[in-house]
Amino acid sequence: MQPTAPPDPQTAPPAEPVLLDRAGLQALLDALAARGFDVIGPTLRDGAIVYDRIARIEALPVGWTDRQDAGCYRLERRADAALFGYAVGPQSWKRFLHPPEELLWRARRTADGFAIEAEPPPPAPFAFIGVRACELHAIAIQDRVFLGGAHQDPGYAARRQGAFLVALNCGTAAGTCFCASMGTGPRAEAGFDIALTELIDVDRHDFLAVAGSDAGAALLAVLPTRPAGPEAAAAAEAVVAHTAASMGRQLDTVGLKELLQANPEHPRWDEVAARCLACANCTMVCPTCFCTSVADHTDLTGTEAERVKRWDSCFTADFSYIHGGSVRASGKSRYRQWMTHKLAHWIDQFGTSGCVGCGRCIAWCPVGIDITAEAAAIRATPGKGPHGNA
Amino acid sequence: MDARPRPTLAVWKFASCDGCQLSLLDCEDELLAVAGALDIASFAEASSTLRPGPYDLSLVEGSITTAQDAERIRAVRAASKRLITIGACATAGGIQALRNFVDVNDYIAAVYATPAYISTLATSTPISAHVKVDFALHGCPINKTQLLEVISALLAGRKPDIPNESVCVACKRRGTPCVMVAQGTPCLGPVTQAGCGAICPAYGRGCYGCYGPAEAANTAALAAAWTALGADRRSIHRAFRTFNAAAEPFRKESDAHGDENHPG
Numbered sequence: 001m002q003p004t005a006p007p008d009p010q011t012a013p014p015a016e017p018v019l020l021d022r023a024g025l026q027a028l029l030d031a032l033a034a035r036g037f038d039v040i041g042p043t044l045r046d047g048a049i050v051y052d053r054i055a056r057i058e059a060l061p062v063g064w065t066d067r068q069d070a071g072c073y074r075l076e077r078r079a080d081a082a083l084f085g086y087a088v089g090p091q092s093w094k095r096f097l098h099p100p101e102e103l104l105w106r107a108r109r110t111a112d113g114f115a116i117e118a119e120p121p122p123p124a125p126f127a128f129i130g131v132r133a134c135e136l137h138a139i140a141i142q143d144r145v146f147l148g149g150a151h152q153d154p155g156y157a158a159r160r161q162g163a164f165l166v167a168l169n170c171g172t173a174a175g176t177c178f179c180a181s182m183g184t185g186p187r188a189e190a191g192f193d194i195a196l197t198e199l200i201d202v203d204r205h206d207f208l209a210v211a212g213s214d215a216g217a218a219l220l221a222v223l224p225t226r227p228a229g230p231e232a233a234a235a236a237e238a239v240v241a242h243t244a245a246s247m248g249r250q251l252d253t254v255g256l257k258e259l260l261q262a263n264p265e266h267p268r269w270d271e272v273a274a275r276c277l278a279c280a281n282c283t284m285v286c287p288t289c290f291c292t293s294v295a296d297h298t299d300l301t302g303t304e305a306e307r308v309k310r311w312d313s314c315f316t317a318d319f320s321y322i323h324g325g326s327v328r329a330s331g332k333s334r335y336r337q338w339m340t341h342k343l344a345h346w347i348d349q350f351g352t353s354g355c356v357g358c359g360r361c362i363a364w365c366p367v368g369i370d371i372t373a374e375a376a377a378i379r380a381t382p383g384k385g386p387h388g389n390a
Numbered sequence: 391m392d393a394r395p396r397p398t399l400a401v402w403k404f405a406s407c408d409g410c411q412l413s414l415l416d417c418e419d420e421l422l423a424v425a426g427a428l429d430i431a432s433f434a435e436a437s438s439t440l441r442p443g444p445y446d447l448s449l450v451e452g453s454i455t456t457a458q459d460a461e462r463i464r465a466v467r468a469a470s471k472r473l474i475t476i477g478a479c480a481t482a483g484g485i486q487a488l489r490n491f492v493d494v495n496d497y498i499a500a501v502y503a504t505p506a507y508i509s510t511l512a513t514s515t516p517i518s519a520h521v522k523v524d525f526a527l528h529g530c531p532i533n534k535t536q537l538l539e540v541i542s543a544l545l546a547g548r549k550p551d552i553p554n555e556s557v558c559v560a561c562k563r564r565g566t567p568c569v570m571v572a573q574g575t576p577c578l579g580p581v582t583q584a585g586c587g588a589i590c591p592a593y594g595r596g597c598y599g600c601y602g603p604a605e606a607a608n609t610a611a612l613a614a615a616w617t618a619l620g621a622d623r624r625s626i627h628r629a630f631r632t633f634n635a636a637a638e639p640f641r642k643e644s645d646a647h648g649d650e651n652h653p654g
Contacts, residue, residue, distance in 0.1 A: 046572065047569075048567035048572045050565065071570075071615070073568075073572045074572070090562075100564075101563060274608075274610075275614075277556070277558075277580040277581065277611055278608060279558040279579070279581075280555060280562075281558045281568065284562030296548060297542070297551060298542050298543070300420065300423040300545065301426065311559070311563055313555070316555045316559070317606060318555070331608060363571065366558075366570045366577070367614070368615075
């Protein structure tokens with residue numbers, strides 16, 4: 001089977017849900033590995049649930065959940081042995097599709113100039129296990145950023161086109177989740193090859209599976225499945241409905257773009273800047289933040305050179321450095337840039353909000369700055385006129 | 391290798407532990423390439439053959455703690471086309487800058503059997519307080535990859551790729567979950583410059599701040615977060631008073647959490 005392009009909802013096959021048990025889920029991992037995919041899924045490491053290579057379902061965080069709040073993330077045991085009984089951790093799939101560091105080219109000096117080294121062969125395509133609805137939306141946003149314009153990012157395109165996405169309808173919401181506010185979850189609606197819903201109680205431990213692409217349907221067809229009756233479908237609906245009703249946070253998006261764009265001098269920016277570390281954690285964990293910088297390296301002998309691209313952030317001074325200095329010298333200007341881009345200017349630039357409500361920037365801010373609280377504070381005392389409280 | 395003469399290198403030691411010079415000798419795989427690219431004219435730690443200047447590049451380790459060294463660094467500067475400080479001592483004054491917060495004579499009396507033999511300044515100051523510094527490499531000790539990067543950049547006439555971003559950026563690129571958020575471990579990473587490779591958090595420890603303040607370090611906000619995690623004034627004070635105690639943002643924050651009974 002060839003890896004698929006991002007699924008097109010127009011041509012996606014009709015969803016006939018089936019049930020997989022745990023052995024069936026293992027068979028899914030095995031089938032993906034057998035087809036040459038690099039299978040990546042959630043696993044426990046260093047006190048958090050991260051994404052890494054997995055071969056066995058036992059590598060998943062079996063029986064674990066996470067408790068999340070502003071600036072705080074803790075693993076806790078669940079009462080059951082759920083495989084996906086947690087929300088999102090510090091990493092996102094961006095780590096694989098848009099890696100932290102990427103070699104763009106390497107060159108070697110020759111007798112009459114220089115030669116660019118041949119590009120390495122493309123790596124094995126990724127299969128992602130347990131992609132949440134917010135993350136599907138984040139991937140779709142990065143698709144627009146890297147593939148949507150006149151100039152495509154060839155590295156991203158190669159990694160993205162080959163990827164097989166196994167989505168997961170969330171069975172639990174963290175204290176920092178607000179996808180329901182952003183219209184990005186908790187149900188996986190599109191952009192996946194297979195979507196799972198974990199059904200676990202005293203009598204059963206199954207996964208309701210729905211194909212979202214031809215490739216997903218073809219794979220499900222070779223797995224040990226059984227038909228999902230209306231009862232299982234209803235149970236899966238209830239899982240998502242329960243998650244939707246237990247969001248830890250919310251963000252009022254009505255008129256938010258106009259509100260933020262009208263308040264560049266709101267006193268709240270000074271207030272948040274006093275707390276902000278300008279450490280860039282929020283941008284690093286954000287699944288849609290895409291900014292990079294490029295660095296050139298040469299070796300001691302002057303015979304080899306390379307250019308690397310790596311994650312950068314609007315919270316560093318170097319990132320906005322132009323001739324004469326940094327455009328955004330203060331923490332205030334950097335936080336304002338990040339938040340207004342994410343929630344307002346992104347809409348002008350790409351047609352959607354840059355926020356998918358995953359809550360990572362809230363949980364993984366070491367001082368617990370909460371984008372939903374900052375937006376609410378500005379909404380509570382909006383300025384008048386085009387320059388807000390200037 | 392073309393026929394042009396290799397640029398000359400001198401390595402200098404001031405008040406320091408020699409660890410940063412050792413980082414240069416520790417470049418095992420690259421040491422021959424360094425010696426091939428640079429003419430090592432004066433490096434007492436490596437060779438007793440010391441040739442006089444002028445030098446194209448001087449690497450300076452250590453801080454200024456004596457009147458003689460305050461004179462000697464001027465001579466080094468005058469003999470050097472480029473001067474790069476290596477490490478926390480040369481760049482920020484080092485751990486020995488703890489004397490800046492007390493009467494150094496109290497330390498001398500406590501440590502030496504015959505204090506009269508000791509002739510020293512009241513303060514430990516970075517090289518930049520005395521002469522112009524062309525580039526400062528942070529760290530206690532410096533990272534050899536960063537040292538090679540600075541030397542390679544100088545040879546190629548390009549800007550060194552030494553970002554002044556926080557350790558957090560390095561942790562996130564590396565994929566280390568935040569020890570403050572996931573474990574409640576106080577960490578100086580958010581206010582500390584990257585460069586070490588974010589080693590300590592990768593082993594479950596908070597950052598000790600070896601690389602000194604990051605650009606735009608908001609130490610007051612971090613101290614408030616440490617307090618929320620249960621750190622007391624004394625431990626915040628001490629966290630900011632280590633290898634980079636005299637670097638201004640760290641000095642200010644340690645002073646803000648000072649103890650009148652324990653001024654040092």
